[in-house]
Amino acid sequence: MDTDPREYEKIVVNENDIHKIVQSYLIHHCFRDTLESFLACIGVKPSVENSEDMDRRKRIFHFALDGNASKAIELTNEYAPGLLEENKDLHFDILSLQFVEFVCTRKIEEALAFAQSKFTPFGKDQKYVAKLEDFMALLAYEEPEKSPMFHLLSSDHRHQVAENLNRAILAHTKQPGYSAMERLIQQTTVVKQCLSQECFKDGNEPFSLKDFLK
Amino acid sequence: AMSQTASPSLDAIGAYFIDYWRWTSKVSALKPDEESGGEFDHETEEETPTELDTVNSSGGFVLIGPDKLSLLYPGINHHDHDVGVVQANRPAPSENLLYYFEIYAKNAGSKGNIAIGFTTSSFKLRRQPGWEPNSIGYHGHDGLLYHGHGKGEAFGPTFTTGDTVGCGINNSTQEFFFTKNGAIVGSVYKEVKGELFPTVAVHSQNEEVSVNFGKDPFVFDIKAYEAEQRAKDQSEIDNVTIPQESSYRIVQKYLQHYGYEETLKMFDISGKSNVPPVSLVPEDGLNDQYGTYALNERRTLRQLIRSGKIQEALFAIQQLYHDILQDGTSAICLLLHCQHFIELVREGKLEDSISYGQREFDKFKNHAGCDLVKDCATLLAYEQPSKSCVGYLLRDSQRELVADAVNATILLTNPDVKVSGGYGLCSSLERLIRQVTACSVEKRHLNSDQGEVFHLRRILESGK
Numbered sequence: 001m002d003t004d005p006r007e008y009e010k011i012v013v014n015e016n017d018i019h020k021i022v023q024s025y026l027i028h029h030c031f032r033d034t035l036e037s038f039l040a041c042i043g044v045k046p047s048v049e050n051s052e053d054m055d056r057r058k059r060i061f062h063f064a065l066d067g068n069a070s071k072a073i074e075l076t077n078e079y080a081p082g083l084l085e086e087n088k089d090l091h092f093d094i095l096s097l098q099f100v101e102f103v104c105t106r107k108i109e110e111a112l113a114f115a116q117s118k119f120t121p122f123g124k125d126q127k128y129v130a131k132l133e134d135f136m137a138l139l140a141y142e143e144p145e146k147s148p149m150f151h152l153l154s155s156d157h158r159h160q161v162a163e164n165l166n167r168a169i170l171a172h173t174k175q176p177g178y179s180a181m182e183r184l185i186q187q188t189t190v191v192k193q194c195l196s197q198e199c200f201k202d203g204n205e206p207f208s209l210k211d212f213l214k
Numbered sequence: 215a216m217s218q219t220a221s222p223s224l225d226a227i228g229a230y231f232i233d234y235w236r237w238t239s240k241v242s243a244l245k246p247d248e249e250s251g252g253e254f255d256h257e258t259e260e261e262t263p264t265e266l267d268t269v270n271s272s273g274g275f276v277l278i279g280p281d282k283l284s285l286l287y288p289g290i291n292h293h294d295h296d297v298g299v300v301q302a303n304r305p306a307p308s309e310n311l312l313y314y315f316e317i318y319a320k321n322a323g324s325k326g327n328i329a330i331g332f333t334t335s336s337f338k339l340r341r342q343p344g345w346e347p348n349s350i351g352y353h354g355h356d357g358l359l360y361h362g363h364g365k366g367e368a369f370g371p372t373f374t375t376g377d378t379v380g381c382g383i384n385n386s387t388q389e390f391f392f393t394k395n396g397a398i399v400g401s402v403y404k405e406v407k408g409e410l411f412p413t414v415a416v417h418s419q420n421e422e423v424s425v426n427f428g429k430d431p432f433v434f435d436i437k438a439y440e441a442e443q444r445a446k447d448q449s450e451i452d453n454v455t456i457p458q459e460s461s462y463r464i465v466q467k468y469l470q471h472y473g474y475e476e477t478l479k480m481f482d483i484s485g486k487s488n489v490p491p492v493s494l495v496p497e498d499g500l501n502d503q504y505g506t507y508a509l510n511e512r513r514t515l516r517q518l519i520r521s522g523k524i525q526e527a528l529f530a531i532q533q534l535y536h537d538i539l540q541d542g543t544s545a546i547c548l549l550l551h552c553q554h555f556i557e558l559v560r561e562g563k564l565e566d567s568i569s570y571g572q573r574e575f576d577k578f579k580n581h582a583g584c585d586l587v588k589d590c591a592t593l594l595a596y597e598q599p600s601k602s603c604v605g606y607l608l609r610d611s612q613r614e615l616v617a618d619a620v621n622a623t624i625l626l627t628n629p630d631v632k633v634s635g636g637y638g639l640c641s642s643l644e645r646l647i648r649q650v651t652a653c654s655v656e657k658r659h660l661n662s663d664q665g666e667v668f669h670l671r672r673i674l675e676s677g678k
Contacts, residue, residue, distance in 0.1 A: 018647075026465070037474075184673055186451045191653040192649070195660075212645075
């Protein structure tokens with residue numbers, strides 16, 4: 001169901017709100033230079049804390065993405081002490097990125113050593129045992145990319161973990177874990193789907209962000 | 215009377231922005247001291263039920279206590295039309311996620327016919343809630359739920375002396391829910407629409423009930439229930455995954471639309487190394503082309519208008535895009551001339567503004583936008599125009615509106631683009647905000663305007 005566009009053109013959109021949404025997106029994704037440029041254009045002073053925060057998160061993010069777990073963890077502990085202790089799932093996920101990096105570069109010995117020193121402590125907790133088994137199983141394949149657990153090697157998975165780490169750091173430093181832009185899109189999607197269900201009970205197309213952006 | 219112009223679609227954009235001014239000026243005029251957009255008022259507390267209604271009572275069958283929070287059935291019940299039923303003094307508030315109240319059965323009397331539920335304002339106050347259409351009632355003597363007629367459905371346990379029973383509305387799931395002694399009994403879809411009054415009934419000798427509308431703590435943990443509902447709603451939102459490029463594109467289009475050239479350059483460069491890295495598949499080269507059309511010119515014009523240099527802006531437009539000015543009678547011209555008038559008033563050059571107005575406004579006397587001229591002229595009537603009802607014209611928001619109009623009109627001069635729909639009027643970001651706002655209103659409307667109202671501010675201010 002598409003709301004008549006003429007009706008919603010009358011809705012007042014406040015420029016300040018728009019600016020906040022754009023800023024929130026840029027901060028979340030560590031676009032430091034872009035943010036500074038944007039703030040200069042709209043006549044707002046950038047904050048030093050924001051800039052430093054973005055730089056640090058960006059570095060941490062890229063280390064995680066590259067599979068350099070030790071560096072990512074080191075910097076995270078420095079910037080957000082206690083975060084990883086509180087977030088065991090996340091801690092495990094980051095370590096697994098490093099493990100996967102070893103596997104992909106065929107450094108089997110390093111992978112084993114790493115697993116034994118870092119992963120085993122998690123094995124004490126029942127809920128990690130299954131995950132551990134999945135990862136260890138990768139070692140059994142000559143071509144892990146073709147194994148049933150290939151998704152653990154995918155860039156999507158790495159992005160997801162790195163993004164989760166970014167969110168956790170944001171939350172730890174008392175910033176929103178989701179940018180206002182994301183929230184806006186999510187909320188729009190949910191509301192539109194709800195309306196589709198209500199108005200066309202025999203199933204309507206889900207809200208397509210892609211179509212909307214054309 | 216529309217101006218006679220060669221190109222109706224260019225003028226249509228200007229006309230749209232004059233309409234937009236008209237819609238928003240009513241809002242702005244009401245708040246002379248605020249910057250626009252301050253509609254979200256944290257402080258408006260809706261009135262809620264606080265006590266029993268003693269005015270509309272089922273005459274004579276029930277006695278209401280002096281505290282207006284208790285009721286007693288003194289007589290003997292004889293038939294089905296002498297129920298001692300009482301409503302609250304107000305209906306459940308319409309903007310809450312949940313509403314809840316409780317009763318305590320002090321005495322179940324001879325038959326234990328206590329009932330709790332909701333009814334509408336037209337309810338016959340001699341019948342048990344639930345026995346009539348547009349009402350719902352949970353009855354103590356049989357534990358059945360009645361929702362609209364005399365036959366009840368199995369619902370929950372019976373209740374009697376010493377029990378605390380609660381009844382609530384959940385606007386998220388559109389359900390009624392009931393509790394007994396702190397535990398949920400069950401919930402049922404809310405078919406009854408409109409304003410709902412908390413309702414209590416007694417219907418046998420010596421039945422006595424007290425009511426709690428929130429003055430005292432509830433036996434049922436309503437706060438936890440609400441938190442649970444909020445968490446469910448939030449997780450539905452959290453579970454929506456967004457492709458990485460979408461947000462990137464929206465920001466990119468926003469920057470393009472408003473001509474933030476420098477920022478756009480940074481953004482394009484950073485895209486590759488940001489968090490997460492964006493690899494934009496160019497969907498269609500055309501897409502980018504018309505976003506960046508006349509970027510430099512649009513940005514320059516925006517800056518001029520935003521700093522009040524209207525004459526310079528007009529001159530530049532004359533040089534670069536004289537089509538949009540046409541013969542000087544287009545809606546865009548009207549907006550620009552009015553803005554210059556406003557700027558002169560702002561600088562206190564009242565005589566200059568008058569002679570400017572006399573020169574330029576005559577040709578718009580039959581224009582659809584002549585009410586804008588009138589509002590501008592009204593500024594002259596006040597010693598302190600910024601504090602008057604037309605003071606909003608002196609704010610940045612008016613400059614912004616004119617800048618947006620010029621921006622949108624220039625975008626339309628792009629020869630490569632076939633105009634469709636609302637292209638160029640605003641960026642995807644504004645359209646998205648409008649979508650979610652309008653759809654949220656629509657969704658609430660389907661629940662007869664009950665439930666929390668969507669406010670963009672909530673998204674902006676939420677810590678999560």
